[in-house]
Amino acid sequence: MTAAALLCWALLPKPVPAGGTVDALSGTPALQTIIWPREMAPGRAWRFIIIHHSAAAAAPAKASAPGRPEGPSEDGVPYHFIIHRAAGPADGQVTATQQWIEQLDGASGRPTDRPDLGGDGIHICLVGDFDHQKPTARQMTSLQLLVMSLRDRYNIPLELIVGHSEINNTHCPGMLFPMEAFLMDVREAYLMKRIRGGSGEAP
Numbered sequence: 001m002t003a004a005a006l007l008c009w010a011l012l013p014k015p016v017p018a019g020g021t022v023d024a025l026s027g028t029p030a031l032q033t034i035i036w037p038r039e040m041a042p043g044r045a046w047r048f049i050i051i052h053h054s055a056a057a058a059a060p061a062k063a064s065a066p067g068r069p070e071g072p073s074e075d076g077v078p079y080h081f082i083i084h085r086a087a088g089p090a091d092g093q094v095t096a097t098q099q100w101i102e103q104l105d106g107a108s109g110r111p112t113d114r115p116d117l118g119g120d121g122i123h124i125c126l127v128g129d130f131d132h133q134k135p136t137a138r139q140m141t142s143l144q145l146l147v148m149s150l151r152d153r154y155n156i157p158l159e160l161i162v163g164h165s166e167i168n169n170t171h172c173p174g175m176l177f178p179m180e181a182f183l184m185d186v187r188e189a190y191l192m193k194r195i196r197g198g199s200g201e202a203p
């Protein structure tokens, strides 16, 4: 098992210290208040988006892997965003972690299969073990809204929205994560937006 795969499995089931949590399904403005809060560090030129699962039933907490060269953020959660899994309305809620607020590298390491991308990836973790269960519909809707907001801001092309396993030797985000269907949903959402007279941006 690689260090990256180990990290996915090494996460402990503790509550996530939040930079901010919101019900993304309540609308894009609510989501954007936690993605770009006033106290955020100056923005970086993020180039790609990496999707993970927590490989556990609870939200990921501090990474146990030591020695991150860029230094840990205050809360030490190795992802920029967490999409929660829960019974009831908390299902699909999005947390922006301190790692995002401080605009630090994700701690899952640099992409060994795409070294050209460097450390400029936004790491999103969905809570759940998608080798054994599917993400919930609310998690997938929140993921879509989050990804669309991020790629609009940073001009990230669809082909640079990837599952962790596409750039590192790991099973993350699990066999049951519907990557292809997700990307088709995102593409379709942009087409609908264009038809309705939205931004008109090509997917």
Ligand SMILES: [Zn+2]
Binding pocket: 008, 051, 052, 053, 108, 164, 170, 172, 173
């Ligand atoms: Zn991962």
